[in-house]
Structures are given as C-alpha cells and as structure tokens.
Amino acid sequence: xxxxxxxxxxxxxxxxxxxxxxxxxxxxxxxxxxxxxxxxxxxxxxxxxxxxxxxxxxxxxxxxxxxxxxxxxxxxxxxxxxxxxxxxxxxxxxxxxxxxxxxxxxxxxxxxxxxxxxxxxxxxxxxxxxxxxxxxxxxxxxxxxxxxxxxxxxxxxxxxxxxxxxxxxxxxxxxxxxxxxxxxxxxxxxxxxxxxxxxxxxxxxxxxxxxxxxxxxxxxxxxxxxxxxxxxxxxxxxxxxxxxxxxxxxxxxxxxxxxxxxxxxxxxxxxxxxxxxxxxxxxxxxxxxxxxxxxxxxxxxxxxxxxxxxxxxxxxxxxxxxxxxxxxxxxxxxxxxxxxxxxxxxxxxxxxxxxxxxxxxxx
Amino acid sequence: xxxxxxxxxxxxxxxxxxxxxxxxxxxxxxxxxxxxxxxxxxxxxxxxxxxxxxxxxxxxxxxxxxxxxxxxxxxxxxxxxxxxxxxxxxxxxxxxxxxx
Numbered sequence: 001x002x003x004x005x006x007x008x009x010x011x012x013x014x015x016x017x018x019x020x021x022x023x024x025x026x027x028x029x030x031x032x033x034x035x036x037x038x039x040x041x042x043x044x045x046x047x048x049x050x051x052x053x054x055x056x057x058x059x060x061x062x063x064x065x066x067x068x069x070x071x072x073x074x075x076x077x078x079x080x081x082x083x084x085x086x087x088x089x090x091x092x093x094x095x096x097x098x099x100x101x102x103x104x105x106x107x108x109x110x111x112x113x114x115x116x117x118x119x120x121x122x123x124x125x126x127x128x129x130x131x132x133x134x135x136x137x138x139x140x141x142x143x144x145x146x147x148x149x150x151x152x153x154x155x156x157x158x159x160x161x162x163x164x165x166x167x168x169x170x171x172x173x174x175x176x177x178x179x180x181x182x183x184x185x186x187x188x189x190x191x192x193x194x195x196x197x198x199x200x201x202x203x204x205x206x207x208x209x210x211x212x213x214x215x216x217x218x219x220x221x222x223x224x225x226x227x228x229x230x231x232x233x234x235x236x237x238x239x240x241x242x243x244x245x246x247x248x249x250x251x252x253x254x255x256x257x258x259x260x261x262x263x264x265x266x267x268x269x270x271x272x273x274x275x276x277x278x279x280x281x282x283x284x285x286x287x288x289x290x291x292x293x294x295x296x297x298x299x300x301x302x303x304x305x306x307x308x309x310x311x312x313x314x315x316x317x318x319x320x321x322x323x324x325x326x327x328x329x330x331x332x333x334x335x336x337x338x339x340x341x342x343x344x345x346x347x348x349x350x351x352x353x354x355x356x357x358x359x360x361x362x363x
Numbered sequence: 364x365x366x367x368x369x370x371x372x373x374x375x376x377x378x379x380x381x382x383x384x385x386x387x388x389x390x391x392x393x394x395x396x397x398x399x400x401x402x403x404x405x406x407x408x409x410x411x412x413x414x415x416x417x418x419x420x421x422x423x424x425x426x427x428x429x430x431x432x433x434x435x436x437x438x439x440x441x442x443x444x445x446x447x448x449x450x451x452x453x454x455x456x457x458x459x460x461x462x463x
Binding site for chain 2: 231
C-alpha cells in the first residue's frame, strides 16, 4: 500500500497553531461562559456535558438564565468531583465557548477554544520530557516507569493546548503492581465485595491470584495506574481519555478511539523527546489503523476531532475517499482489527463517470 | 518469520477477545446483568486466563487484564472495580461508577 506508519516516519505536519474561534462576539464575556470555562478546567468537557445533558427544561416553565444554569452545574460537579484532581496551575485564557447541544458533541458541544499555548508551556514540554527520560534511565533497562501526572499534563497541554485545555482528571499512580493489587484488595474488602471466582468474601491476595498482569483499574471515580508499567504512554493515554470530545467514541468506534488516544499520546511524548518503543505501545493494531488514517486525512483532522467532535474527522475521511456514507464500513473494519480491509478503504474513489474503472465499494 | 506471524496472531487474538469482553460489559452497563451475561462472561474469562502467560508482550498483557477486569465486573453483578476503559465509558454515558 505504500502507507508509511507514523511510528517510523513521523507526520511532518506542525501542530496547528490556528486558534479557532467559534461563536459570536459577546459569548466570551458572559458570566455563564466564564463559569462553564472554569468548570471545564476543573472537570473536563465530558463531565460538564454529562451534567448539562441531564438537565431538561420543563414544558411551560421559563428557561433559566445562564448564571442559574452554571450555578446548578457547579453544585452538581462539586458533589461529583470529590476524588483527587490534579488541577492545572496555569490554564491559558480561553476565548469563546460554543453552545451545548443535545448530544454534547461539537460543534454543538461545550467545547472550549483555548488561547495559544504560551512559550512557558511549550518549554515545559521539553523540560518534562527530559525529566521523564531521566526517570526511565534511572529505572534501568527492562523496568517501566509511568510518567507523573504533572509531567503528562504539561506535555499534553504544551502539544495540544492550542485546540483544547488539558484536564488531568482523577488519576492516581500507585507504586508498582504490588501496590495496585493491594489497593484493589483494599477497596474490595472495604466494600465487603464477594469474589465471583471463589464465591467467598474478597480476601487479601485475591487480586494478585486472579490478575497477575494488572496494569490499572478504576474505583470510586479514580483511575489507578501502575507506576512501573512498561507502557510509557500510560499516564498520557489515560489523561487523554479524560479530554476526549463527548460522542467521539460512539462515532468512530472503539478501535479508532483507542488507536487515536495512543497515537496522540505517542505523538506528544515524541514532541517531548521521548520515543515510544514498539514493544511498549498499547493497542498496536489500533495505532497501525490510525496511522494509516492519519496519512489519508491529515493529522490536524484527527486532533481537532478527538478534542472537538468526530464530525470533522468523518467528513474529512469521506471527502478524501470521495464517497459519502463510507465511514461505517471503515469503522466496522477497524473494530474487527482487519488492517487489510481498512487499507483497502483508504483509497480515493474515482469520480462518477470518470475514466478509471475503480473497483468501487459501496461503503 | 513464523515467530513473527505467531506473535501477530497472538496480539490480534488478545485484542479481539478483549474487545469482545468490553462489548459485553457495555451491554451489561446498559441494562441489569442477567445470568446469561454472567455465564457468557465466565466463559470468556476462562479464555482470557488461558491466554495469559508471563512472557506476553505488554500490549497483550494489557488487553487481557482489561478483559479480565471487565468480565469479573460482570460476574460480580457490576460490583467489582472496573478496567480503566470501562470507567471512561461509564463516565461518558453518565452511568454509575463502582465505588461511588
């Protein structure tokens, strides 16, 4: 196919420095918008969208004004975010926010459009990358080391902050697999859970016996990650999931969602000077698929879709493919991890009535 | 060459099994878990355990541990901790998160 992989030959596209400003003037000045932006910085796009999505206007009642709406959201989020959140220390000033749609997905979703990444934030990418490489070297060959939350956030912000303000979310890095097993046991015992395998109350040691390869899990709204994971993208990968546009996963499917997440994590680390060895890549087949897609539609489309909504990605694909309605076939092939079929769907169709006979695919 | 092909097949099998486990967990998340779900999860969990080896590449190991977490969550009637991927899914869908 001649499709080169981004692993081997990095995409040369620059990070898009374009500052997209959606919405009309005045939106950025409203108290409601400011409140939503503050909440977005604290909890992320999807958390805000989730809270807003369950609010329904009762028929016959007056619509609440924006300040009431934000107050309500603040209250809901205050209850929902008692888990640790690594707050950003220097969030850039956002300029506009688009209205919230029923599906919560951009362009109708609560996407924030941040200002340009500062010089300090770009510098932090290299600094944090250097610090992480020192940690990897200190761990030694054959020993994994997860990136710190602060490091991952700084790198992701410096690389993708032009299109989305990165929110850390509730992630904790535990000191090795033994600590992970112990935490898993601890929460299960504290909650008086039954082990479905032994049919006995959960006991210390059950986690290790059941899942010797445990790399992470979630409980109580907190994502726990193994500090000694061999997957160098682990922290950045989980943090990116906290920043994905609502509806992206459903629109693109699980394979492309995970592939994009790992692709973007690897790309950010690369910009920070950290290479991700092939053997330390999560979801390698999914990343292969996304690398091919990136070559077909362009990396900027992938970035804007991941953080802003899948529609731009899908329309870019169908435009490049020259075949409306063709996304579904690609999604199906990707979810089947059928790389050969995916590759066959990354070819532009001849124009209708054109000279080429093509081998048209109905999508 | 044969080793490489075998590794690729192992990778693909693990990822597909993991995806199958995740899809089942997503179906269970959308409705009350049934005995049929639990039985299916147990069958898949046995397959996952059978594929686990200490020398598995990190990506295979990760796929299998995620699968096992999802399947045991189903087997526990949605009580046990989840995989991280299922956590992000539940959060996105506004569904209850175990332990909250």
